[in-house]
Amino acid sequence: SLLCVDSELNNNLRLIRPALLGYPLVSSRMQTRCPATTQAAMGTRSRVMQLLNAGRLHAARVCGVVPSHAVASTSGASNFVMPSGNQAFSSRVLAGRNIFQLKAAVDTVQAATTPAPAAATPIIELPTSDESEKLLRIRHSCAHMMAMAVQRIHKDAQVTIGPWIERGFYYDFDLKTPLTEKDLKAIKKEMAKISKAKLPFIREEVSAEEAEKRIKEANEPYKLEILESIRARDPNASITIYHIGEKDHPMHWWDLCAGPHVEKTSDIDMDAVALESVAGAYWRGDEKRAQLQRVYGTAWERPEQLAAYTQLKEEAAKRDHRKLGQELDLFSIQETAGGGLVFWHPKGAMVRHQVETFWKDLHLQKGYQLVYSPHVAKLDLWKTSGHFDFYKESMFDQMQIEDEEYQIKPMNCPFHVGIYKQGYYSYRDLPIRMAELGTVYRYERSGTMHGLFRVRGFTQDDAHIFCRPDQVMAEVQGFLKFLGEVYGVFGLDYSMALSTRPESYLGELEQWNKAEAALTDALNSTGRPWTINEADGAFYGPKIDITVYDALKRKFQCATVQLDFQLPIRFDLEYVTEETKPERPVIVHRAVLGSVERMFAILTEHYAGKWPFWLNPRQVMVVPISEPAYEYAREVRATVRALGMHVDADCSDRKMQKKVREAQLAQYNYILVVGEEERKARTVNVRTRDNVVHGMFKLEELNEILVEELKTRSLASKFHGRSRAGEGQQADGAADDA
Numbered sequence: 001s002l003l004c005v006d007s008e009l010n011n012n013l014r015l016i017r018p019a020l021l022g023y024p025l026v027s028s029r030m031q032t033r034c035p036a037t038t039q040a041a042m043g044t045r046s047r048v049m050q051l052l053n054a055g056r057l058h059a060a061r062v063c064g065v066v067p068s069h070a071v072a073s074t075s076g077a078s079n080f081v082m083p084s085g086n087q088a089f090s091s092r093v094l095a096g097r098n099i100f101q102l103k104a105a106v107d108t109v110q111a112a113t114t115p116a117p118a119a120a121t122p123i124i125e126l127p128t129s130d131e132s133e134k135l136l137r138i139r140h141s142c143a144h145m146m147a148m149a150v151q152r153i154h155k156d157a158q159v160t161i162g163p164w165i166e167r168g169f170y171y172d173f174d175l176k177t178p179l180t181e182k183d184l185k186a187i188k189k190e191m192a193k194i195s196k197a198k199l200p201f202i203r204e205e206v207s208a209e210e211a212e213k214r215i216k217e218a219n220e221p222y223k224l225e226i227l228e229s230i231r232a233r234d235p236n237a238s239i240t241i242y243h244i245g246e247k248d249h250p251m252h253w254w255d256l257c258a259g260p261h262v263e264k265t266s267d268i269d270m271d272a273v274a275l276e277s278v279a280g281a282y283w284r285g286d287e288k289r290a291q292l293q294r295v296y297g298t299a300w301e302r303p304e305q306l307a308a309y310t311q312l313k314e315e316a317a318k319r320d321h322r323k324l325g326q327e328l329d330l331f332s333i334q335e336t337a338g339g340g341l342v343f344w345h346p347k348g349a350m351v352r353h354q355v356e357t358f359w360k361d362l363h364l365q366k367g368y369q370l371v372y373s374p375h376v377a378k379l380d381l382w383k384t385s386g387h388f389d390f391y392k393e394s395m396f397d398q399m400q401i402e403d404e405e406y407q408i409k410p411m412n413c414p415f416h417v418g419i420y421k422q423g424y425y426s427y428r429d430l431p432i433r434m435a436e437l438g439t440v441y442r443y444e445r446s447g448t449m450h451g452l453f454r455v456r457g458f459t460q461d462d463a464h465i466f467c468r469p470d471q472v473m474a475e476v477q478g479f480l481k482f483l484g485e486v487y488g489v490f491g492l493d494y495s496m497a498l499s500t501r502p503e504s505y506l507g508e509l510e511q512w513n514k515a516e517a518a519l520t521d522a523l524n525s526t527g528r529p530w531t532i533n534e535a536d537g538a539f540y541g542p543k544i545d546i547t548v549y550d551a552l553k554r555k556f557q558c559a560t561v562q563l564d565f566q567l568p569i570r571f572d573l574e575y576v577t578e579e580t581k582p583e584r585p586v587i588v589h590r591a592v593l594g595s596v597e598r599m600f601a602i603l604t605e606h607y608a609g610k611w612p613f614w615l616n617p618r619q620v621m622v623v624p625i626s627e628p629a630y631e632y633a634r635e636v637r638a639t640v641r642a643l644g645m646h647v648d649a650d651c652s653d654r655k656m657q658k659k660v661r662e663a664q665l666a667q668y669n670y671i672l673v674v675g676e677e678e679r680k681a682r683t684v685n686v687r688t689r690d691n692v693v694h695g696m697f698k699l700e701e702l703n704e705i706l707v708e709e710l711k712t713r714s715l716a717s718k719f720h721g722r723s724r725a726g727e728g729q730q731a732d733g734a735a736d737d738a
Contacts, residue, residue, distance in 0.1 A: 124308035126300075128166045133260075135301065138268055139164035141201060141261045142191070142299040145268070146275070147171045148244055148253040149190035150295070159255065160222040160283065160292060167309065168298035172281050174222065179293050184275040187295070192270045199245035201261040211239040211256065222283065223256050272300040274310070280447070287445060316552060321604035322451040328609055328667065331452070331600075340449045340456030342597060350617035350646065352596060355603075356437055358489070358713070359461055359593065366482055368435040368463060373415030375439065379405040384570055385414040390539065394442045412438040412462040413589065417571050420466050420585075425575040430585060431467035431475055437596065438462050452601035459596040465588035466573070472515070472563065472586055476522035476544070479561050479590050483546065484526075486592050490603060491612075491715045493549045494559075498523060499536035506540055507565050515563045516542045540566040543589075550606040558594035558602070563587075610689065613669045613706075614713040620647040620706070621663035622684075625656045625675035632679040636672060639699060643707055664689045669717075672702075686719060694723040 129136040143162035146169070151157045154175055162171030173179075206214075208231055215223045230237050242261055245252040262268060275297045283289040300306045317323075325331045330348030333341065344352060360370060379398050382388040388395070391410060398405040409415070416434045425432065439459045448454060465475050480496075487494055498519055501512045519542055523530045530544075537543055543562035547555050564587040567573070574582040593599040603615075613619055620640055624633040630651045637649040648668075650659045656673065663671045672684040684702055686694040697705070709718040 124304055126167065126305060126309055126312070129164045130166075135299070136164055137260050137262050138301065139169040139299045140259070141265070141268060142273055142297060143169040143171050144201075144242065144244060144253075144255055144257070144261065145191045145194050145265060146187060146295060146297060147173070147255065148194060148251075149187045150175075151253070152190055152251075153186060158220055158222060161226070162255075168276070168296060170294050170296045172283075172292040172294045174290060175293050179278045179295065181278060184278070184295070188270075188273070188275050191273070194244070194251065195265045195268055195270050197245070197251055198264050198266040199249065199251060200243075200264045202243040202246070203259060203261075204241045204243060206239050206241055208235075208237070208239050211241065214241075214254075215256065226256060268299065269302065271303040272306045274298050274306060282445075282447060285445060285447070287447070312552060316554070316605070319552070319605040319608045320451075321601040324604050324609040325451075330604070333451075333455075338456070339446055340444055340454070342452065342455060342457065347617040348600070351611065351615055352600060354615050355593075355596065355599070359437070359486075362482070362486065363435045363463070366433075366478070368433040371416065371419055371434050371436050373412060373419075373436060373438055374409070375441075376406050376408050377414070379407045381414050381418075382407050382410075385411075385417070385567060386540075386570060387411055387414070394444075396441055396443050408441045409438075410440055410442050412436055412440060412460060413464065413567065413587075414571075416462070416464040417567055417573065417587075420464075420573060421571060425466075425585075427468060427575055427577050427583075430575055431465050431471055433463065433465045435461075435463035452597040455597055458598070461591050461593040461596065463590050465590065466575075466585045467588060468575070468583075469514075469586055472588065473518045473522050475588050476519060476561055477525050479588070480522060480526050480544075483559055483592055487548070489713050490606075492602075492606065495547045495549070496523060496526075496528065496530040497533045497545050497547070498530060499533040499538075499543045499545055501542060502535045502537050502539060504539060505537070511565055512542065515565070519544055519561075519563070538562055538564075540564045548602060550602055551608070552605075556598070556602050558599065559592050560590065560594070562589040564589055610667050611669075612713070612715045613709045613717075616667070616669055617646050618648070618666055618668045619645050620670050620672060621659075621666075621668040622647065622649040622672045622674060623656055623659045623663065624649070624651060625673065627653075629675050629679055633674050636674060636684060636699065640703065640706065643703055643710075645706060645710065660687070664691065670706075670719075688717065688719075694719045 127135055129139055140163070143164065147159050147162050150171070150173055151159065154173075154177065156176055158174040160172040160174065162169065208227065211227055212224065215227060227239065230239065239256070240258055241254050242257040242259060243252065243254045244265065275295060277296045279294045279296065281292045281294040283292055298306070298309060300309065325348065328347060329345050330351065331345055332343045333339065334343060337343070363370065376399070379388065382395070387410060388407075395410045396408050398407050400406075415438075416436070419434060420432060423432075437459050439457060441457050444454055444456050449456070465479075467475050483494075498516070500516055505512065523544065533545065536545075541563035543560055545557060546559035548558045549555060565584075567587050568584040573585055573587075575585050577583045603611075611617075622633045622636045622640075624630050633649045633651060637647050640647040650663065652659065660671050660673065667689055669689060671687050671689070673687065674684055678684055678696070681696070682699050683696045684699065686697055686702065688694070705718045705722065708714075712718075
């Protein structure tokens with residue numbers, strides 16, 4: 001929510017989030033691995049407080065974030081003037097990207113000239129389970145209490161698993177009677193009784209034999225299978241059981257569980273708990289196994305957090321790309337063709353075309369070479385690459401062609417390797433950068449697919465850099481800078497994490513250490529904060545994972561950059577050194593968008609269907625007031641269309657106000673209203689999809705502004721500051737100013 005006049009400080013604000021929330025500023029490992037981050041964080045905390053007190057930090061007008069004492073400045077921002085005793089407010093305003101604010105995350109940014117509200121909107125924190133140990137315990141305990149409640153109501157219910165998830169929990173049940181949304185109220189009521197009983201959560205460690213005995217007595221076959229899988233992994237594993245209530249208590253219930261939990265059931269505020277939905281799920285995700293009933297819930301420390309979360313969910317539902325995709329006629333997934341296969345409609349295809357054109361142009365500018373590769377190949381190729389061994393479960397079945405097995409491609413990597421292998425390279429030729437928008441196909445279970453976020457056929461923005469070991473750091477640095485440029489154009493924030501050597505890995509330890517050091521240096525050189533995901537690297541090399549945050553601050557895994565030492569060995573890749581000796585190159589795998597489909601879904605929800613001008617397939621609508629203006633409307637349409645823009649003219653026999661309203665609902669950026677007066681003056685009356693009237697513009701001036709907005713890929717309207725009707729004026733009716 002903060003825009004700082006000090007640009008360097010603005011870049012470092014995120015570094016001090018832990019300290020402002022009362023946690024250690026940086027971990028000891030971070031101090032060792034990330035000296036630049038540590039130094040920036042240490043030097044930022046005191047400067048922030050000084051600038052806050054001096055009124056030098058400016059707040060964006062994000063629905064109620066600016067306190068009542070903030071005043072609008074002539075520069076168009078609102079100055080924070082921190083009154084005595086309000087340091088806590090300033091600290092909480094600086095909370096990080098995963099801390100939501102009531103209304104702030106779901107309302108659009110208002111103009112800076114809007115008067116400040118009478119009082120500040122309370123800031124409501126909505127941490128994930130990973131960010132709050134207390135909430136993790138609350139959510140896990142709620143899962144147990146819910147399972148206990150279900151079994152108290154439905155005596156035949158058998159329990160399976162009940163984990164905490166990002167902002168809630170679920171439990172899977174095997175029930176003879178299907179649960180419906182109406183049953184949730186009764187389950188919640190029973191949970192309230194359990195909470196009111198103040199029953200303790202008691203941990204007990206037992207032998208595997210004792211656990212097996214109790215599970216069989218309780219007739220819980222799914223728990224028995226879980227126990228057997230634990231014993232198969234580790235015959236000496238300790239088995240823990242969590243009880244709700246003492247064993248002799250009439251409400252006593254227990255579950256096979258590793259914890260953790262709250263101390264007693266009354267520690268949970270049931271007014272901060274909601275049971276959200278009922279869904280189907282297969283046991284262990286296998287459609288050949290039993291179909292279970294899954295109940296989802298959410299839990300928070302305080303009721304106001306639940307209210308904020310509910311509001312956030314409502315806004316997310318409005319932005320759902322599946323809903324907007326249908327309303328705006330962007331894409332469809334048709335069951336007659338098969339799940340997870342996307343049909344791009346003309347308007348959606350145009351958005352995709354703009355994204356891909358931007359991607360290609362930028363890659364060519366950065367020295368990449370565009371390539372294309374086949375959609376199928378002999379299975380032997382995937383065996384050589386190692387993908388068949390490691391990813392067989394995610395690959396479609398093979399095809400038999402002339403007594404040989406072929407595989408529809410799940411990855412592009414081996415094809416780019418094949419192109420490299422066709423050449424002969426000296427050390428002077430490297431790096432070789434290949435990029436492709438390559439469509440791949442992966443098997444996803446029907447229950448796991450979700451709109452464009454998870455599909456069976458998708459287009460990766462894949463690139464592979466073949467370089468010398470001494471070039472790795474520079475190439476990764478270049479990619480991270482490149483990444484920032486792309487996400488900046490889209491208006492997306494992001495974070496980075498280094499994923500280090502996993503327990504099972506290929507290659508030499510010294511090689512891994514050098515690779516991790518190179519990625520560490522590259523991350524430090526960005527000046528941005530980053531974290532470490534211990535032992536989360538790929539089996540063939542360490543990687544940097546990039547998490548994107550949308551307008552609602554939801555997290556999405558998209559971009560990645562990975563080092564690979566194994567494919568060059570498997571495919572016997574070489575280049576000639578300065579000493580005329582053969583040497584293995586290093587392969588840098590990298591993606592910016594992740595996949596076109598996933599990024600399309602993220603951007604649809606990020607913009608709430610209101611595409612910026614350069615991406616919008618519906619950029620301009622010309623609306624004539626009456627029939628005499630039809631010919632001029634068509635002339636305006638032809639003039640704007642000649643500039644390479646998507647423009648339509650509504651010459652239907654309907655009221656002008658209705659035509660304007662329909663254009664706004666269709667999310668045209670600009671509606672140009674024309675009548676006899678505009679025809680004579682060679683002007684148009686400009687208004688936006690949000691009904692902001694900018695007034696009369698000469699055709700030549702209109703074209704200049706539209707071209708500027710298109711070429712700069714601006715996220716903001718270029719008519720701001722040029723309005724004839726007053727900056728940001730809202731029309732009283734659909735087209736009263738026309």
